[in-house]
Amino acid sequence: MTDAATPVNLTNHAYFNLEGEGAGDVLDHELAVDATHYTPVDEDLIPRGDHRPVHGGAFDLRRPTRIAEALARPDRQLAQAGGYDHNFVLRPHDGDTPRRCAVLHAPATGRSMEVLTTEPGLQVHTAGQFDGTVIGKSGTRYRAGAGIALETQHFPDSPNRPADPSPVLRPGEEHRSKTVLRFTTLG
Template sequence: MPRDALVSEGELTVSQETAATLPDGRPVTRWTIGSPRGVTAEVLSLGARLQALYAPDRDGRWENVVLGCDGVEEMLGEAAYLGATVGRYANRIADGTVPVDGTTHRVATQETGHTLHGGPDGFATRLWEGAPVREGRRVGVALRLRSPTGDQGFPGELSVEVTYLLDPAGELWIGYRATTDAPTVVNFTNHAYFNLAGEGSGTVLDHTLRVDAPGYLPVDGELIPTGPVEPVTGTPFDLREAAVLGERVVDGHPQIAGAGGGFDHNWVLDGHGFRRVAVLSHPAGGRSVECFTTEPGIQVYTGNHFDGSLTGRSGRPYRKYAGVALETQHFPDSPNRPEYPSTVLRPGEQFRSMTVYRFSAG
């Protein structure tokens, strides 16, 4: 199908094409958002997924800087989370137990016995309905999904909208909205893995990362938070000044070793409201991405478990540390931790969240 321009604002356009077909015959749509001289994003209806994101380096060389696959089989399997919108509940819920208003709901679990990213049939593997949109000077696509009562065991029917928008300054805006007809829990994130040297180019160990967070959540051997927030001071988790990832993931700290030799932890972010919370940079090429969010936490995952079995769009396998995910979200296992910020959504309320990735090169 040709890429017909559907929405435009100046040089920014949104076009669409059929990218693939699901085993049941339903088409998967790809929307391309961008301009000839600006950051360009590709978004799929399968998993409301950021499949590619092209940005220039300091010398004007354009590369896709997020990991992704083309094959439907991979996106429904091993690559399900790459770039996807995950929910109903991003990250982990211990033992698949969700207490809401005195009633404990049993939700679907993975082989670990815990719930990860909404369960084995979470939002990352669903086909979302999408349409192009324009908001001011930004253009993009809005994707919608209805999750019925009891979906993966969660209470309440949930109506969800995820909007991807690009603006002329090279900012990617990802907005989330949700409503419910019964009390439930929600926690959404985008699971893009960044490699600012280019997708499939190697590891991110030469990247630097800054996270504006005074504390983090230590985890047990199954990556479930152990409880209280711990200060980052004196640990490899202190990223309040930019640090080289390769110098931190080789640290002998037991939390690093227990997560597979890298980060897979939630940082408790400083401040409230919409603010800048992290900066990822690739000094060799000059690309940087600043992360802004309304969320209280960010899960940093350094791709510790990539083992070469997954091949990306570049045709090259993804090995350990092939990308780093900056997952803005509420805290893992919050339904079982009343001391954490609440993730309960009630009828009559609207869940809203915004995350922005601002790209630059210098």
């Protein structure tokens, strides 16, 4: 509860590699995101405020796509962010039942992760800025693409974007959000 209007935009910033910690990069993983639009960013990676269709471009991940293939698509947005660090606009959703918004799959291990959420956005971050300074528990230096974060949330900068879903919690309201990460192994 709050006693004044308060922006609330909680997320989980965990990175995943379904081949295991220290196993290398996620470039051979396949990713599907159920979104028809994304929010382009400026040079400082701040959303510009518009929603651009994904159809046929570098952000079209509606079908499972190998991450290396997706990152190789020529696109100024990918170049300036060092890969994906963008919000995908999820289908409108009413209710408390999370809907599936993304699937990550590692063909080498058969492991898959489904992401289900009640949130309106999914920030996809392919760790393009990892430069080896962070060291994992196995002693591996994490480099670009060592993991992928799939962050369910309201759109970044949405308090300053009246057209985006509002993250503002008002007095008397209760904040509710649900995200489910479902792991399976095919094999």
